[in-house]
Every structure is written in structure tokens, then in C-alpha cells.
Amino acid sequence: MSTTTGLGELVRLALRRDRVRLPGWIGSIVAATAGTAASFPTTYPDAQARLGALMTIDNPGTTALVGPLYGEGDYTYGIMVGHQLLGMVAVVAALMSIFTVVRHTRAEEESGRAELVRAAPVGRTAPALAALVVAVGANLVLAAGLTLALGGLGIETVTWRGSALFGAAVGAVGLVLAGVASVTAQLTEHARAASSMAGLVLAAAFVVRATGDVSVEGLSWASPIGWAQATEPFYADDGAPLALALGLAVVLLAGAVVLGRRRDLGSGLLTARPGPARAGSALSGPFGLAWRTSRGSLVGWTLGVFFFGLFYGPILSESSTFLDNVPVLEEFVPDVEASVAELFAAMIIGVVAIICAIPALQTVLRLRTEETSGRAGPLLATALSRTRWALANHVLALLAGAVVLTAGGLGLGLGAAWSMDEPSWVGTATGAALAYLPAVAVVVGLGALLHGWVPRAVGAAWLPVVVGFFFSYFGELLDLPQAVLDVSPFTHVSQQPAVAFEAAPLAWLSLVALLAIGLGLVGLRRRDLLDA
Amino acid sequence: MTRAVEVRDLVKTFGRTRAVDGADLDVAPGEIHGFLGPNGAGKSTTIRVLLGLLRADSGTVRVLGADAWHDAVALHRRLAYVPGDVSLWPNLTGGEAIDLLSRLRGGVDRTRRDELVERFALDPSKKCRTYSKGNRQKVALVAALAADVELLVLDEPTSGLDPLMEAVFAELVTEAGAAGRAVLLSSHTLAQVEKLCDRISIIRDGVVVESGTLAAMRHLTRTSLDAVTASPVDLTPLPGVHDVTVDGERVRCSVDTEHLDAVVGALHAAGLRSLVAQPPTLEELFLRHYATAEARS
Numbered sequence: 001m002s003t004t005t006g007l008g009e010l011v012r013l014a015l016r017r018d019r020v021r022l023p024g025w026i027g028s029i030v031a032a033t034a035g036t037a038a039s040f041p042t043t044y045p046d047a048q049a050r051l052g053a054l055m056t057i058d059n060p061g062t063t064a065l066v067g068p069l070y071g072e073g074d075y076t077y078g079i080m081v082g083h084q085l086l087g088m089v090a091v092v093a094a095l096m097s098i099f100t101v102v103r104h105t106r107a108e109e110e111s112g113r114a115e116l117v118r119a120a121p122v123g124r125t126a127p128a129l130a131a132l133v134v135a136v137g138a139n140l141v142l143a144a145g146l147t148l149a150l151g152g153l154g155i156e157t158v159t160w161r162g163s164a165l166f167g168a169a170v171g172a173v174g175l176v177l178a179g180v181a182s183v184t185a186q187l188t189e190h191a192r193a194a195s196s197m198a199g200l201v202l203a204a205a206f207v208v209r210a211t212g213d214v215s216v217e218g219l220s221w222a223s224p225i226g227w228a229q230a231t232e233p234f235y236a237d238d239g240a241p242l243a244l245a246l247g248l249a250v251v252l253l254a255g256a257v258v259l260g261r262r263r264d265l266g267s268g269l270l271t272a273r274p275g276p277a278r279a280g281s282a283l284s285g286p287f288g289l290a291w292r293t294s295r296g297s298l299v300g301w302t303l304g305v306f307f308f309g310l311f312y313g314p315i316l317s318e319s320s321t322f323l324d325n326v327p328v329l330e331e332f333v334p335d336v337e338a339s340v341a342e343l344f345a346a347m348i349i350g351v352v353a354i355i356c357a358i359p360a361l362q363t364v365l366r367l368r369t370e371e372t373s374g375r376a377g378p379l380l381a382t383a384l385s386r387t388r389w390a391l392a393n394h395v396l397a398l399l400a401g402a403v404v405l406t407a408g409g410l411g412l413g414l415g416a417a418w419s420m421d422e423p424s425w426v427g428t429a430t431g432a433a434l435a436y437l438p439a440v441a442v443v444v445g446l447g448a449l450l451h452g453w454v455p456r457a458v459g460a461a462w463l464p465v466v467v468g469f470f471f472s473y474f475g476e477l478l479d480l481p482q483a484v485l486d487v488s489p490f491t492h493v494s495q496q497p498a499v500a501f502e503a504a505p506l507a508w509l510s511l512v513a514l515l516a517i518g519l520g521l522v523g524l525r526r527r528d529l530l531d532a
Numbered sequence: 533m534t535r536a537v538e539v540r541d542l543v544k545t546f547g548r549t550r551a552v553d554g555a556d557l558d559v560a561p562g563e564i565h566g567f568l569g570p571n572g573a574g575k576s577t578t579i580r581v582l583l584g585l586l587r588a589d590s591g592t593v594r595v596l597g598a599d600a601w602h603d604a605v606a607l608h609r610r611l612a613y614v615p616g617d618v619s620l621w622p623n624l625t626g627g628e629a630i631d632l633l634s635r636l637r638g639g640v641d642r643t644r645r646d647e648l649v650e651r652f653a654l655d656p657s658k659k660c661r662t663y664s665k666g667n668r669q670k671v672a673l674v675a676a677l678a679a680d681v682e683l684l685v686l687d688e689p690t691s692g693l694d695p696l697m698e699a700v701f702a703e704l705v706t707e708a709g710a711a712g713r714a715v716l717l718s719s720h721t722l723a724q725v726e727k728l729c730d731r732i733s734i735i736r737d738g739v740v741v742e743s744g745t746l747a748a749m750r751h752l753t754r755t756s757l758d759a760v761t762a763s764p765v766d767l768t769p770l771p772g773v774h775d776v777t778v779d780g781e782r783v784r785c786s787v788d789t790e791h792l793d794a795v796v797g798a799l800h801a802a803g804l805r806s807l808v809a810q811p812p813t814l815e816e817l818f819l820r821h822y823a824t825a826e827a828r829s
Contacts, residue, residue: 190661192622274657275624279631283624289632293621374619378672381583381613381685382636385605529585 006122010130014104018134025096026142029170033089034149037081041155050075056315057084059419064210065311067229068220070236078157078234081150086169090228091206093142093170094177097135098198101181104131107191109266118265128182128260132253135178143171162234169228172245176224177202179252186259189268224248286384286392294363298400301359305352306407309429312348313415316341316425338498341420345412345429346498347472352408353436354468354490357443360401361461364447367393368458371530386524394448394517401440409433432496438509442489445516452523455530464489534597536561536683536714537582542591544577551577553738554591559716559731561682564709566729567718568818574738575718576616579687582716583613596682609638612676616688616718618668620660626671627656633675645678651700665692677704684708684715690724702728726814734821741821750811753820754786757795758810762803770795781805 015022044050054075056062063069067087071079105128108114114127146167151160177198184197205223212219212226220226230241263269282288338346367390370376380386413429416422447461468490471480485491492509494502537559544552552574559565569575580586582595584604593600598607620629630649634640649656652670660668669692676684684705690698698721705715705728719725725732726746733743742749754774760782767773767783772791777784787795799807812820 274655275628275659277625277627277656279624279628279635283628283632284635286636289621292624296623374615374617375621377580377583377585377615378613378618378633378675379636380585380604381608381611382633383605383609383638384636526587528587529580 003123003125004129005126006120007126007129007133010117010122010126011133014130014134018100018103022096022100022134022138025100026138026145029089029092029096029142030145030149033081033085033146034153036085037077037150037155037158038153040077040080044077044080047074050077050080053080059314059317060214062311062315064214067209067225068213070232076157076234077155078159078162081158082162082166082229082233082235086166086229086233087206087209087225089146090170090173090225091202093139093174094202095199096142097139097174097178098181098195098202100135100138101131101178102185102191102195102198104134105182106185106188106194110189110191112266115265125257125260128185128257132178132182132256135181136175139171139174139178142174143167146170157234159234159237161237165231165237165239166233168239168242169231169233172242172249173224173228175249176245176252179249179256182256183252183259186256186263187268187270189266286379286389287396289379290363290366290393290396294366294396294400297362298359298403301356301400301404302407305355305404306411308355309348309352309408309411309413310415311411313412313417313425314419316344316348316412316416317420341416342497345416345425346432346495348412349409349429349432349436350472350490350495351469352412352433353405353439353493354465354472356401356404356408356433356436357440357465357468359404360397360440360444361447361465363393363397363400364444364451365458365461367451368455368530371455376529380529387521390448390451390521390524391517394444394520397444397447398437398441401444402434402437405433405436405440406430428497431501435496435501435506436490436493438506438513439489439493441513442509442516445513445520448520449516449523450520452520453527455527534561535559535594536563536596537565537716538592538594539578539582540592542578542581542593543589544574544581544586545589550738552581555735555738555740556743557733557740558743559683559714561714562709562712563730564705564715564717564728566725566732567716567735568720568722568725568732569718569735573735575735576687578735579613579685579716579718582685583608583611610681611683611685612637612679612681613685614669614672614676614687614689616691617665618672620663620668620671622659622661624660625657626654626660626663626667629660629671630656630675630678633672634678637679637681641678641680645674648674648678648704651704652697666694666697669693670697673701673704677708682713684713684717686715687718688720689717690719690721698724722814722818732814734818736821742817746814749817751789753812753817754788755792755812756784756786756810757799758782758784758808759799760805760807761799762805765798765802767795767798770798 044053054069058069066084069083108117108127117127118124144167147160147164150158150163150166180201181194181198184201185194188194188197205225209220209223209226209229212221212223220229224245227241227244231238259269283292367376370379376389380389409430409432410426412433413426416425416429443461443464446464447458450458450461468488471485471488471491489509492505494500494505535558537557539555539557542552542555542557543550555574555578557567557578567575577586581588581593582600584600584607587601595607596610600607620626624632627649630645631640634645652674654667654670654674660671663671669689673689676686690701693701702724705717708715709730717725717729729746731743731745732749733740735741762781764778764781765783766778767785768776770791771794772788773795774786774788783799785795796807
């Protein structure tokens with residue numbers, strides 16, 4: 001029996017398990033990329049509009065976010081695709097690779113399913129190889145899909161050659177991170193830790209590239225994402241840098257196989273560090289518990305939203321030029337007396353507010369997970385009342401909303417203040433973002449209300465978030481009547497700094513939120529706890 | 533004196549399923565009470581109602597003299613609970629989970645906690661996500677047994693524990709009983725229930741079909757006899773004798789307890805050489821209930 005016996009069966013098993021997941025990943029990446037690329041000729045109909053886009057986008061913030069600008073002044077549709085989309089799409093492909101590899105390696109071992117498989121006539125390296133075959137195959141299909149979708153658009157300057165290179169560059173980054181994930185899956189005993197470690201490597205690759213592109217000459221060559229962007233698709237069309245990515249991927253994959261031979265099933269090369277044998281004083285009540293279970297995610301959201309704001313700050317100063325050259329965008333802008341920078345700031349803050357509702361709502365929804373996982377039973381069999389239990393989560397959700405909103409406003413304000421040399425932006429943007437707290441609270445309230453009365457339908461609390469995103473992008477464009485827009489709690493908040501602050505809507509949004517939370521608690525006291 | 537648990541005519545339905553259908557249950561103070569029944573008979577549902585996690589559709593449910601639903605929070609200071617399938621917070625250590633649960637109940641008795649951690653051979657510095665089922669069970673057991681409470685509600689608490697740890701558990705339950713605590717112990721380990729419990733209730737299809745001491749239950753059933761006599765004896769005509777097999781001088785049968793005297797008399801008359809009498813094990817009692825359930829359905 002060779003060490004790869006059963007490889008074919010295991011690949012089939014993995015494909016069967018991923019028959020929805022992988023086509024979903026690949027399909028959405030291809031559709032989003034092609035869809036965005038297809039929108040460029042409509043958004044920027046002529047050379048002047050493209051020049052306007054170029055001027056807006058040629059700033060350190062955008063460079064840090066999407067990558068270095070290339071070409072010789074003419075910002076063609078092809079270069080737009082390569083410049084604006086390649087880095088982002090490569091990151092998503094990398095995430096797909098990480099999750100796919102970890103799901104079929106370490107997650108299988110951690111759950112104990114790998115033991116069942118390995119007890120069958122299956123070679124020692126077959127499970128790891130099967131995961132790699134699937135991940136490599138997924139990246140190949142993704143590269144081919146991107147090539148066909150972009151090339152098939154038939155947009156001038158979006159050439160077949162460039163499309164193929166774009167696809168290959170995305171796939172190459174995917175392969176490198178598949179390699180990274182197969183190594184981290186050997187190191188730790190836990191799937192989540194393996195994914196997080198690979199995710200950290202990806203984040204490092206992103207930061208290294210961003211720093212290199214903005215300030216440190218040559219540093220981007222230390223990042224796989226930098227290699228992908230060095231191909232300059234639709235301009236230089238130079239495939240050579242991808243050889244670096246493929247070489248690194250092969251080294252990592254081989255390294256993972258070697259590491260895998262040196263360890264027992266289920267064990268990791270790094271042993272888990274022991275934690276405290278006693279609980280600290282912070283962990284003595286429902287709030288401490290809620291904080292412990294969600295702090296990692298909340299810190300992540302805070303930083304993410306802060307940088308999101310920071311990246312958009314510099315765009316504000318360029319936005320007036322942008323608007324003059326991109327007439328379609330005027331549809332998004334309400335007809336009021338305000339500077340273009342203020343209008344843009346209001347739009348971005350509106351989006352930030354909706355993003356901030358996500359971690360807040362997640363904190364509320366964790367209550368349901370606690371129930372269905374069976375953890376709530378023993379908790380509520382202590383002297384902890386249901387009201388205190390739920391309220392602690394709701395309070396944390398509101399605090400999370402406030403902190404993440406502040407981070408987003410502060411990021412945007414700092415970015416704007418730095419690029420425009422107007423320190424007053426810091427306070428303006430932060431205040432404008434915090435004004436959305438009552439709207440976020442309404443989302444939290446809806447979550448609490450549903451959790452109290454119809455816990456199985458608590459997912460419906462996502463509706464205002466989805467609707468809010470939809471309205472913020474298409475509300476003005478589709479010319480929806482105010483009565484429809486009013487369905488979203490976010491449209492009731494005055495869009496500072498574009499329009500003046502209004503206290504009344506905030507007061508009654510807060511009232512609605514508090515009422516919903518209160519009613520939710522009443523419902524929770526009356527119903528059965530969900531079964532594990 | 534108020535009963536530790538007093539359930540009268542409890543009904544709990546989930547949609548069209550009647551999970552508990554008129555159950556009665558009594559646990560006296562300081563009593564170790566075994567709660568038996570096949571999977572899906574309504575044990576866990578009854579226990580979740582006792583804890584105020586589920587609301588009874590009808591019937592009275594009193595725990596330590598208080599209403600299980602309305603007085604849940606105050607009651608929970610006086611009882612501790614271990615579920616059969618313990619799920620813990622993956623990023624907390626076992627020690628943190630123990631302390632959290634203890635603090636929520638009213639406080640940690642450090643000495644007692646450390647002693648229990650020691651006796652269960654638990655490493656409290658490991659993250660809960662690394663624990664096996666047995667170790668998660670130990671975490672919940674330590675948190676519950678460290679508490680100074682009047683009632684322990686244990687729902688299949690030893691599933692996943694090795695025999696050594698089961699023995700530790702048995703000692704601790706015995707100690708709890710000696711300290712005057714009432715224990716409601718639901719378990720599939722019949723030998724453990726037989727050894728630990730003062731009284732037993734058997735639930736089937738949501739109804740408690742039998743309740744009492746093991747001795748009393750045995751009294752209602754048959755004793756099996758295996759005898760060798762000097763001359764062959766025909767026991768078949770005697771009342772209360774069942775399943776007679778004769779093998780030369782050896783005779784085996786089972787006898788209704790109230791007719792035992794007459795049967796042993798007949799054996800004696802035939803010249804008794806050896807006699808082994810066995811009361812029914814709990815397993816036999818239990819299986820008999822299942823068998824009749826099977827036969828009826």
C-alpha cells in the first residue's frame with residue numbers, strides 16, 4: 001500500500017462535500033469581477049471621465065488599498081481592471097484557498113472524522129494531498145473562469161491576453177495561500193487556529209504590499225500579492241513574476257507534506273499553550289462572558305472599519321474633481337447645499353454605519369448560538385436570570401456599535417484631515433458616524449425582539465442591514481419614494497456633514513430600539529429555552 | 533418537610549409530540565433518586581422543566597418547595613445541574629468555565645473546587661475546545677459538586693467518563709447523600725443506579741410507570757431459583773411458578789415473590805442438595821418494562 005492509496009476516493013469525497021461551497025466561491029468571485037469590469041465603460045463613458053477617475057484614485061490611500069497605479073497616463077478600462085480589482089480579487093481567492101485547505105485537513109482531524117478515514121485502507125499522505133488537489137483545482141477553475149468572463153466582455157483594452165494573466169495572477173496568489181494553509185494546518189491542533197495563522201500571513205502580505213507601494217521602494221516584491229500586481233495585466237502583460245508565486249507554492253506544499261510525515265494524527269507541531277487555571281475577576285458575570293466570547297471578533301471589526309475609513313479619507317479631497325468627471329455619480333448625491341467633500345463624507349459614513357451594525361447584531365445573535373449549542377442550559381441553571389443574561393449581550397452589542405462607529409468616523413476623519421490639512425475633519429466625521437448609533441440600536445433591538453419571541457427566525461434581523469446596503473447604493477439611483485426608504489432605520493439619520501444635525505429622529509429611533517429590547521426581554525422570560 | 537422535587541401530572545408537548553404526558557415524580561430531602569427510562573422517554577424534558585428552562589404545559593412542578601418556573605433564579609442558588617452532553621466555551625479554559633459557573637451560582641469554594649479538580653484528575657488550564665467529552669463532563673461535575681446546594685440534578689452525568697472516574701463520581705454522590713443533599717440522578721448505567729440510589733423512578737413514553745425502592749420493586753417481581761434435589765420434583769402445578777426447566781435432578785424456574793415459601797417447601801420436601809436464589813437485577817426489571825412496551829406497540 002502506497003502512502004497515496006485512496007487519493008481518488010478522498011478527492012471525490014471532498015468535491016462531494018464542497019459541491020455547493022466551491023462553485024459558490026468561484027461563481028461569486030468571477031461574477032463580481034466581471035460585473036465590476038463591465039460597469040466601467042458605463043461609469044466612465046469617455047477619456048475625460050477616465051482621466052477624472054485617474055486623478056481621484058492617484059493618492060496614497062487608494063494605492064495602499066488596491067495597489068500601485070501603472071500605465072502611462074491613459075487609465076484604460078483594462079488598467080482599471082488590473083489596478084482596482086486584481087489585489088482585492090486575489091485576497092478573496094486566497095481566503096477561498098485557506099478555508100478549503102483547512103476544512104479538508106485540520107478540521108477533519110479535529111472533528112475525529114480523519115481517524116475513521118485513516119483507519120480505512122488509505123495512505124498516510126492521501127488526505128492532505130486530496131485537500132491540495134481540490135484547492136489547486138479550485139484555483140485553476142477560478143483562473144480559467146476569470147479569463148473567460150473578462151475576455152468575453154469584449155471591452156476595448158480588456159484583452160484576452162490580459163484576462164488570462166489576470167486569472168493566472170489571482171490563481172497564483174490562491175495557490176501560495178493554499179500552501180501556507182497546508183503548512184499552518186500541520187502546526188496547530190485546531191482548525192480555527194490554522195485558518196487564523198494563514199489569515200495572518202495573508203494580512204502580512206497585504207500590509208507589506210501596501211507599505212511597499214506607498215513608501216518603501218521594492219518592499220512589494222516581498223509579497224505574493226505584489227508579485228501578482230507586478231504582472232501589470234492589460235498593460236505590460238508580464239507573466240514572469242508569477243514564477244516566484246508558483247515556486248513558493250511548490251516549496252510550501254512540499255514542506256507541508258514533509259511536516260505531515262513527522263507528526264501523529266490529530267497532533268500539531270506546536271502544542272497548545274495552557275491558559276489560566278482560574279478565572280480572572282473580569283469573568284464573573286454574563287457581561288464578562290459575552291466579552292470573552294466576542295472580544296476577538298470585535299477588535300477585528302474595530303480595526304477593519306478604522307482602516308476602511310482611513311483609506312477613504314484621502315479620496316474626499318479628490319472627490320470634487322472626481323464628481324466633475326463622472327456624471328453618473330451625481331445620481332448618488334442628494335441635491336443640497338454642501339461641499340462635494342462633505343457629500344462624499346456623508347455617503348461613506350452612511351455605509352460605515354451599516355457595516356457597524358454587523359458586529360453589533362452578531363453579538364445579539366450569539367445568544368441563539370449559546371442556546372442551540374447547549375451552553376445556555378447550564379448557564380441559566382445557575383442563579384443567572386434570563387433577563388440579565390440577554391441584557392448583558394444587548395449592552396455589549398450597543399457598546400460594540402458605538403466603538404466601531406467611532407473607529408470608522410475617526411479613521412475617515414484622520415484620513416481626510418491628513419490629506420486636506422483640515423484637523424476639524426476628525427471631530428466632524430466622528431460625530432457624524434456616532435449619530436448613527438440609534439439606527440444601529442434599532443437593528444440590535446430587532447435582533448433582541450426576534451430572539452425573545454421567535455428565536456428560530458432571529459436571522460430576519462439581518463434584513464435592515466441588507467436593505468440598508470441596497471438603499472445606500474441604489475436608493476437615489478432608482479429614485480425610490482421616501483416611504484420605501486423609510487423602512488430602513490439608517491435613512492432616518494440626518495446625513496452629516498452634508499446636512500445639518502437633527503436630534504428628533506435620533507430620539508425616536510432610540511426609543512424604538514429600547515422598546516424593542518424591552519419587549520424582547522419580556523418574550524424571552526416567557527418562552528422555552530431552545531433545545532441543544 | 534418539603535420534598536426536594538415534587539412533580540404532579542406534568543404535561544409538556546412540542547408541537548404534536550407529547551414528550552411528557554402526565555408524569556409524577558417525588559424526591560425526598562437527602563434522598564438519592566434514580567431516574568431511569570429509555571432514550572426519548574421524557575427524562576431530559578422533565579429535568580429541563582425542573583430547571584425552569586422549559587415551561588410546563590400543565591401540572592405542578594415544585595423544587596425545594598418553590599415553583600420551578602416562577603422562582604427559577606432563587607431556586608438555582610440552591611441546586612446544581614450537570615447535563616449529559618456538556619458544551620463549553622471553546623476559548624475559555626476548563627478552570628475559567630468552572631469558576632464562571634460557580635460565581636454565577638453564588639461563589640467559589642476554592643478548597644473544595646481544587647480538591648474536586650484533583651480527584652477527577654482534570655487539567656483546568658486547558659482550553660475547553662481541546663477537551664474530550666469525558667473532560668467536558670468533568671468540568672460540569674466539578675462546578676456542580678463544588679457548590680454548597682440542597683439538590684443536585686444530574687442528567688446522565690457519567691456518559692464519557694472512564695470506569696475509574698465513574699468510581700470517583702459514585703463516591704462523591706454517596707458523600708453528597710451523606711451530607712444531606714438530595715440527588716436526582718438520571719443514568720443508563722444501571723449498576724451505578726443500583727448501587728447509589730435509595731429510590732428509583734422509571735419513565736416510559738412520558739409517564740412514570742414505576743417508582744419506589746429497589747427492594748420494593750423486586751418484591752413485586754420474581755426471584756429465579758436454581759436447585760438440585762435428591763429426587764426429581766415437578767414444580768409446574770404450584771401457583772406463581774414460571775419458566776420451569778428440568779434437567780435430571782436439577783430444576784430452574786422463576787417464582788413470584790409471594791409464593792416463594794411454598795416453592796422452597798416443595799424443594800425441601802424433595803431433599804434439597806443445593807439452592808441458588810437470585811433476586812432480579814435492576815437490568816431485568818428495566819428490560820421487563822421495555823419488553824412489555826415492545827409487546828404492546
